[in-house]
Amino acid sequence: MKKIRKSKTEQLNFGNYSFEVIKKKIKNIYFRVYPSKGKIIVSAPFSIDSETLNKAILSKSDWLNKQVKKAAIAKPEPVKTYITGEKLLFKGEIYSLYVDYRHTGPRVAKTFDKVIHLKVKPGTDFPQREKIIISWYRKELKRSIGMYIDKWQPRIGVTVNEFNVRKMKTRWGSCNVNAKRIWLNLALIKCAEKFLEYVIVHEMIHLLERKHNARFKSLMDRFIPDWKRLKKELNRFSL
Incomplete structure (x- = not known):
């Protein structure tokens, strides 16, 4: 009786990336980036030839670049010593x-x-060296926060009395509604500014609605229409 192959794994280097190619009994080609494993896995049909596979990888190069960049941000950073080349x-x-x-x-x-x-x-x-870099991070983040608060106060119709930056382990921001004070996570300086703006607007809307209820979500939809996508992407990042 002939043994049926379930899958076959190969290693492939193409351009700047290394791929783990898993050949299966499937019809299409699928790409997956696994940040925790540091891998790009390609699932492909048993019958695929090298030329077709290379063309498929080339056609996905822009998408792969974006995914690898996200993965670099999402995975925990190695311990820093703040030396040249890091x-x-x-x-x-x-x-x-x-x-x-x-x-x-x-x-x-x-x-x-x-x-x-x-x-x-x-x-x-x-x-x-670490203290100097973190101080610079804090200064740059505060500069951006101030700019976005000035932008959004008249749009949302609220006033922020005070804001500050600190390290947080479990959240990106917090809001003291009574004091009208906002705290932002220092780690936001490592994220694209669209995420910082989303978090700031999120906390400012709490000055209108304390809870994450239907009204809060409606306000978020009004001011940041793609906030759900931003939230999902931001939560992939390592705090």
């Missing part, structure tokens, strides 16, 4: 860190070629 997330983009030891500083600046320059005095140790 990758830092800033407003949804991946930057390379360059530590410039000078007798002036400290100072942090980013460039258009996706480099964050950390200028510090010789002998500046890891805790000091």
Whole structure:
């Protein structure tokens, strides 16, 4: 009796990516990105040839680039030591860190070629470098928050008396309705600004409606029509 093959796994390198190709008894080609495993898995028919498979991968290159970028943001970052060559997330983009030891500083600046320059005095140790980067993150995030609050106060019809930034383990933001005070998670500086704007509007709407009820959702639909999609994407990110 002939044994029926259920699947066959192969490894394939194509362009900048490595794929795990699983050949099955199927008719179509499917792509999946698994951030936790660090894998791109392609399910394909047993009968597919290399040329057809390569063409299929090429046709999905834009989608794959977007998914891999999301995966890089979604998975927990490795422990940082803030040395030259490390990758830092800033407003949804991946930057390379360059530590410039000078007798002036400290100072942090980013460039258009996706480099964050950390200028510090010789002998500046890891805790000091970390403190400088986090302070810069906080300053940049506060700048953006202020801009979005100014934008949305007249649109929503509320006033925010105070806002601040802190590290949070389980939420992206919080709102003290009585004090009209908003707190935002420092980790939002690593996310694209569309997510920051969504969280700010979410918290500001709590000044109109405390609960996540039908009225709250209706207000979110009015001001941020795609808020459900943004919420879903944001919740994939690692706090």
